[in-house]
Amino acid sequence: MARYILRVNGQDRQVDAEPGDSLLSVIRYDFGLTGSRYGCGEGQCGACSVLLDGAAARSCVTRVGSVGTKSITTIEGLAHGADGPGSKDLPLHPVQQAFLETEAFQCGYCTSGMIMATVGLLKTNPNPSEQDIARLMDRSVCRCGTYPRIVKAVRLAAERMRTTNGIMGGGK
Amino acid sequence: MSDTLTPLTEIERYELSEQRRYVFELERRDFIRLFGAGLVVAVAAVDTLAQESGRARPQSRGDTPDLAAWIHVDDKGRAHVNTGKVEIGQNIRTSLSQTVADELRVPIASVTLVMADTDNTPFDMGTFGSMTTPRMAPVLAKAAATAREMLIDLAVTRLHVDRSALIAHDGQVIAHDGRAVAYAELMKGQALTGTITSPPLDATAAWKIRGTAVPKVDGREFVTGRHQYTPDVTRPGLMYGRIVRPDAFGASLAAVDAARAKAIAGVSVVRDGDFLGVVAPTERAAARAANAIQARWNLQSGQPSSDTVYDYFKKNPEGRTQTPAVESIQIPSGARTFEASYRIPYIAHTPLEPRAAVAEWEGDKLTVWTGTQRPFGVRTELAEAFHVPEERVRVIVPDMGSGYGGKHTGDAAIEAARLAKAVGKPVKLVWTRAEEFTWAYFRPAGVIDIKSAVNGDGHIVAWAYDNWNSGGAGLQTPYDVPAKEQVFHATKSPLRQGSYRALAATANNYAREMHMDEMARALGVDAVEFRTRHLKDDRLKAVLAAVAQKIGWPKASGPGRALGIACGTEKAGYVATAAEVSRPSTGSAFKLERIVIAFECGAIVNPDGLKNQVEGSVVQGLGGALFEAIDFADGRVRNGSMEQYRVPRFKDAPLIETILLDRKDIPSAGAGESSMICVAPAIGSAVRAFGKVVTALPVRLA
Numbered sequence: 001m002a003r004y005i006l007r008v009n010g011q012d013r014q015v016d017a018e019p020g021d022s023l024l025s026v027i028r029y030d031f032g033l034t035g036s037r038y039g040c041g042e043g044q045c046g047a048c049s050v051l052l053d054g055a056a057a058r059s060c061v062t063r064v065g066s067v068g069t070k071s072i073t074t075i076e077g078l079a080h081g082a083d084g085p086g087s088k089d090l091p092l093h094p095v096q097q098a099f100l101e102t103e104a105f106q107c108g109y110c111t112s113g114m115i116m117a118t119v120g121l122l123k124t125n126p127n128p129s130e131q132d133i134a135r136l137m138d139r140s141v142c143r144c145g146t147y148p149r150i151v152k153a154v155r156l157a158a159e160r161m162r163t164t165n166g167i168m169g170g171g172k
Numbered sequence: 173m174s175d176t177l178t179p180l181t182e183i184e185r186y187e188l189s190e191q192r193r194y195v196f197e198l199e200r201r202d203f204i205r206l207f208g209a210g211l212v213v214a215v216a217a218v219d220t221l222a223q224e225s226g227r228a229r230p231q232s233r234g235d236t237p238d239l240a241a242w243i244h245v246d247d248k249g250r251a252h253v254n255t256g257k258v259e260i261g262q263n264i265r266t267s268l269s270q271t272v273a274d275e276l277r278v279p280i281a282s283v284t285l286v287m288a289d290t291d292n293t294p295f296d297m298g299t300f301g302s303m304t305t306p307r308m309a310p311v312l313a314k315a316a317a318t319a320r321e322m323l324i325d326l327a328v329t330r331l332h333v334d335r336s337a338l339i340a341h342d343g344q345v346i347a348h349d350g351r352a353v354a355y356a357e358l359m360k361g362q363a364l365t366g367t368i369t370s371p372p373l374d375a376t377a378a379w380k381i382r383g384t385a386v387p388k389v390d391g392r393e394f395v396t397g398r399h400q401y402t403p404d405v406t407r408p409g410l411m412y413g414r415i416v417r418p419d420a421f422g423a424s425l426a427a428v429d430a431a432r433a434k435a436i437a438g439v440s441v442v443r444d445g446d447f448l449g450v451v452a453p454t455e456r457a458a459a460r461a462a463n464a465i466q467a468r469w470n471l472q473s474g475q476p477s478s479d480t481v482y483d484y485f486k487k488n489p490e491g492r493t494q495t496p497a498v499e500s501i502q503i504p505s506g507a508r509t510f511e512a513s514y515r516i517p518y519i520a521h522t523p524l525e526p527r528a529a530v531a532e533w534e535g536d537k538l539t540v541w542t543g544t545q546r547p548f549g550v551r552t553e554l555a556e557a558f559h560v561p562e563e564r565v566r567v568i569v570p571d572m573g574s575g576y577g578g579k580h581t582g583d584a585a586i587e588a589a590r591l592a593k594a595v596g597k598p599v600k601l602v603w604t605r606a607e608e609f610t611w612a613y614f615r616p617a618g619v620i621d622i623k624s625a626v627n628g629d630g631h632i633v634a635w636a637y638d639n640w641n642s643g644g645a646g647l648q649t650p651y652d653v654p655a656k657e658q659v660f661h662a663t664k665s666p667l668r669q670g671s672y673r674a675l676a677a678t679a680n681n682y683a684r685e686m687h688m689d690e691m692a693r694a695l696g697v698d699a700v701e702f703r704t705r706h707l708k709d710d711r712l713k714a715v716l717a718a719v720a721q722k723i724g725w726p727k728a729s730g731p732g733r734a735l736g737i738a739c740g741t742e743k744a745g746y747v748a749t750a751a752e753v754s755r756p757s758t759g760s761a762f763k764l765e766r767i768v769i770a771f772e773c774g775a776i777v778n779p780d781g782l783k784n785q786v787e788g789s790v791v792q793g794l795g796g797a798l799f800e801a802i803d804f805a806d807g808r809v810r811n812g813s814m815e816q817y818r819v820p821r822f823k824d825a826p827l828i829e830t831i832l833l834d835r836k837d838i839p840s841a842g843a844g845e846s847s848m849i850c851v852a853p854a855i856g857s858a859v860r861a862f863g864k865v866v867t868a869l870p871v872r873l874a
Contacts, residue, residue, distance in 0.1 A: 021456055029412075029455045034404035035397020037573070039524045040605040044814035047524055075397030096395040103387060103780065106788055107261025108394030109524040109573030115395060134822040141814070143524045144261050144574060145791025146784065147825040 004064055008033070009077025019065025024048045026064055027074060035075035035112045039141070046140030049113035049120075050074050056120025058139075075112040078119065094164070095119050098157035099150075106144035114140055118154050126162055128154065207244045207252075210359045211322055213315040213366030214242035214294075241294055241308065243272065243315045245323070249343050249356035251276055251283045253312060256296025257304050258288040258545055259571040260579075262844040263781040264304045266389045270778060271309045274381040275316035275374060277340040278355070280389065288547045288569035298546035300577060300671060302743045302842020305777060309840065317371035326358045376775045376836040385780035390571075401573050402528040405541045407598040410530070412455040413591040414462035415601070416448040417611060420807030421667070423469035432464040441465065442594040449587065451595045455602075476666045477805035482515050482619045485640040490662035497621065498636040498657045507625035507633055510691050514622070514683035515868035516642050517801035518614040518667050522819050525573020526608045529588035532598035538565045542585040543572040550582030557586045558593070576792065577671040578612060609812030614802055615672035616665060618642025620683040630695055632706060637684075641665060643676025646742050646849065649684055651706035667804065673789065674845040677742040678796060678852065682869060685738035685853030693860065699737055700725055711772055711835075712741055715748040718770040718831050723750040733765065736858025738850035744841035745773040746833075749790070749850035753858040761873045762859050764798070764824075770831040771847045774838035786830050786847040793851030794820045798870050 006013050008031060015030045022041075027033045027050065036059055039047030043061035050059045051073040078093045092100065095118045105111045117140050125132060133154050134147075142150065244252040253272055259265040269283040276283075286292055288299075320340045327345035328335050330353050337348045346352040376383070393399040418425070425448060430441040438453040439461040448467060452458035476484040489495065503509060529542035538560065544550045547567040555562040572579065584601055592599040603611070618641040625634040635656035639647060644660040672678075692702035700720045707713050716739045719725075728735050732755050739748035752766040771786050799818045803810040811817045856871040864874040 017456070025456055028404075032406075033397075034400065037401070037525070038403060038602065039526075040814040042605065042814050045524060079396065092392075092395065100387075100391050100395045103391065103784060105261075105391075105394055106263065106784060107523075107525070107572060107574035108399055109401065111394045112397040134825070138822045141524065141819060141821060143522055143576070143792065143819060145788035145794075145820060145825070147791060147820075147822050148787055148828055149784065151822070 002065070004067070006064075006067055006072060007069065008072045009074060010071075015064070017064045019063060021064045022060050023050070023062040023064055023067060023072070024059040027059055027072070033074045033076050037109055037112060039110070039113070044139065044141070045110070045113075046117055046137075047110050047113040049116040049140065051116055051120055054120070054123055056117045073116075075116060078115070093119070094160045095122070095153075095157040098153040098160065102149050102153040102156060104146055104149035104153035105142070106146055110140065110142045110144075114142065114150055118157060121154070122158055122161060127158055130155070207246070209362055210244055210246040211319060211362055211364035211366055212242055212244045213318045213322075213368065215240045215311045215315050215368055240296075240311045241315060243276075243312070243319055245276070245319050245355060245359055247356055247359040247362070249278070249282060249354055249359065251278060251316070251319070252286060253283060254286045254293045255308060255312070256288055256290075256293045256548060257308055258299040258547065258569050260299065260545060261572070261574045262304070262785065263388060263778065264299075264308075265571065266386055267305065267777050267781060268309060268312055269389050270381045270384075270386050271312050272316045274379060275313050276320050278343045280381060280386055282343060283389075287571075289566070290547050290551045290568070291566045295548050298549060298580065300545055300580065302745070302845045305840050305842045306744065309777070313373055314368055314371060315366070317373050318366045318368045321371050322364065322366055323355055323358055326362075327353050330358065382777050383775070384778070386778060388781075400570055401525050402530065402541050402543045402570050403525065403600070403602045405530045405570065405600070407530060407532055409597050411451045411453060411592075411595055411597045411599045412458040413449055413451050413588060413599045413601040414458045415587055415607070416450070416462050416465050416467055417607060418446070419469045420471050421475065421610075422472035422807055425467060426470045427468040429466040432466075433461040436461050436464065440595050442591055444590065447587075447590060449591050451591050451597075451599055455600075472807060475805075475807045478517060478801070478803050479805075481617055481666060484666065485617075485619055485661075485663040488664040490664055495659060495661045497638045497661075498623075498659055501623070501634045501636040501655050501657055503625045503634050504627060507627050508694075509623065509625045510687065510694065511623045512621075512687060512690065512867050514620040514686065516616075516618045516620065516679040516682070517869060518617040518669065518804075519672070519796050519800040520609055520614055520802060520817060521576045521578025521612065521672060522608065522814075522817070523572075523574045523576060523578055526603040526605060527579065527584040527612060528600070528602040529584040530598060530600045531585065531588035531592040533589070533592055533596070536560055536564055538589055539568070540566070540585045540589055541568045541570060542582065542588075543575065544569055544579050544582060544585070545575050545577070546580050549580065550585050553582040554585060554589060558589065576673040577615075577675070580670055581613070583611070605814055606812055609817060610809045613668040613670040615796075616641050616643055616669040616676070617667075618676070618679055620679065622683060622687045624687060624691065626691055626695060630697055630702070630705070632691070639676070639680065639683075642679040645675035646677030646680035646684075646740065650709060650712055650739075650741055651688070651703070652708055653706070667802070673792065674742060674848050677740070677846065677849045678793070679869075681738065681740040681742075681849040682852040682856070685740065685850060686856050686867065689736070689738075689853065689857035689860065698726055699857065703739060709741070709746075711746045712739055712748075714833060715739060715746045715770040715772050715831075718833065719748040719750045719768050722770070722829060722831060723752065723766070723768040725750065728752055729766075734858050734861030736854045736856065736860070738853035738857065740849050742846040742849055745771060745843060745846035747771050747847050747850055749854040751851075751854040751858045753855065753861075755862050762862055764794070764826045764855060766827045766829070767851070767854070768829045768831070769847060769850075770833060771843070772833035772835060773841040773843045773846070775836045775840045776832060776834045777840050779832060779834075782832055782843050783830050785844050786832070787828050789845065789848035790828055790851055791820050791825050793848035794824055796869060797852035797855050798824070801870060
């Protein structure tokens, strides 16, 4: 057992864990940030996706010992950075807003992960084609089958984020 | 409280596993006391259980009715709707709110649904069979309209005008002279109970909130990650459980060495017969403890495999004797006969939220949060498992990370409650994905044999249809055939099985439509024309024609491409699906390029919600059509991981074009299931252009 200090949503958080423990279990159970979901534990469904230094990562197969000083952003930290989960009136991140407007979900269980994966994708590819989205999001699963809507949401978010001149939010 | 629901006509065998034992009493004075000021309208549902599994309805308890739902309008003018239905992503929290808001004449934001909490919502058999829209929505419409009429009655004395001069609008009652009184004002100090008579209901054409694309009422909770599913529920002093699973189906526990697990701080090991589990203060410690246990299991030999199961079905009837296969159909001399046997594998629901439960005992009162489509059925399971009266068990279902028919049972609830009882603390149990793939239940596998005959005019004259184990839904052909016999044969199943979205309608429509296609091809008749000449149902003809037109039938969009088509009706929904496939120069045998689907389910309540459901069920249907199948042998699932068991992903979703036919003149049917039933035969028949296809799912070239 070792003590780790992790930078989560702009705050330093302390946890005692084995180096091989999954980051997801720490986020959910030690930090109480349950917006990151457990779907498969194999890194195959993407429901647990978070940002590590701005890049999408599957927290269920990310070992705590490998995180180091990387900044972790979860869905709770996306819209309002260091403030953590806030009131209902706080503005949403453009990706969240796009998912909401296109209703790119049904049961919503994959939604946090889809949104985080999208934020990561748009950082490296601000103007993805539909084929790019399908290719880059292919390891995220929506069992309700809302893929066509998610593609629309990603495109809408991309368009808005380009026109607002790169105000991306979400991580450092 | 005189209104009733009409009896269910049929409940599919795999929809229900348990008969409830007791009638849950909730008397009016109790909820008036509970709710305080306002008015409450309750709806009885005395007949909803009459047909359940063919068994007798529980005895009447005097004049206390079963309730289907109730609506409470409070002194802030807000409507609280209590229903035992469960939100699983099918969007009924929104669509039912639309119904109430519309009839009550309030903004949608004034309506709150309390769903699926056995202490606070009326008994409900379960959320399945696409029954919420055709059954619960009309009930709520009547209750809301009754409340509205009562509010108008109250306003008569308040405004001293003739009743005919009043209308309800936007949370107020308004007189023709412009004076208005808000519902909130009318409800102050009131404690009224409503009796449903026959309130005037809006004609479909007068719908204002229904029929529109109202956004999901709690959509923001999902995009912010704030929504709490069962795995997110916490309790003071919560402990974490894991189950130690047998090595194979049917195994019994021979010996346990738990010394290493018990050495982990705070860990308890719980053994009760073949049940073996651990409880720990943290989730990670529970996982470590479960892995540290050495258990030896006695295995059962000679279990069928995914290869041999189809023969097994025909040789292992559920009862003592096998129902005979159809033989009595007379085939006219000179008719051309067609015979084929179609195989349907087991598939897994794979909801992204695994089975989970949080269980808490306070003395002998048990409260369980769990994801299930049958909260009251799970309450019964818990009461039986722990020998406590149902009144001492409360089941609460947070809106679920879906189920697709796979969460009718209370396995995780019972396991969590058993662990919680052992340690005297609340326990959370979240199944791993590996547990999901083996210890949940599956969509039934089956064999479907069809023998048909066509006369010289190209008309089907005989249709003999035997279905072993798949199920009865969608068994009856919609085509006009003079001599037909269609039989479902109940058999033993080596794997645990249960309902799945659209039930056996997917299997039966796959087999029937592939067979229709085969006959049309052999006769050299256009597949749409061949179907149409055997159809009398105009609604089915309408969706078929709409799809054929949209996809450009019979001509594919370019060289190297081919079309396939299928149609069917299920749960009062009508669907036709066409697929376009291409043949890549290298790699896979075919590629799905495009799906066109036409769906009609009567009057559309929420067009955007419906489109989402239809598209989603097409994508989910691609799984069973193209790659999903449980591979098993010796009592073990051999592809039980997300990596090995392929579900549809982004790259698998083709262009999907959805046509929704809105029939305002026909009552709304449910729509969460039926739209998936023709995906597989549409693709399968298209692929036939490239060669002989195997008569089995998933679709593949021979």
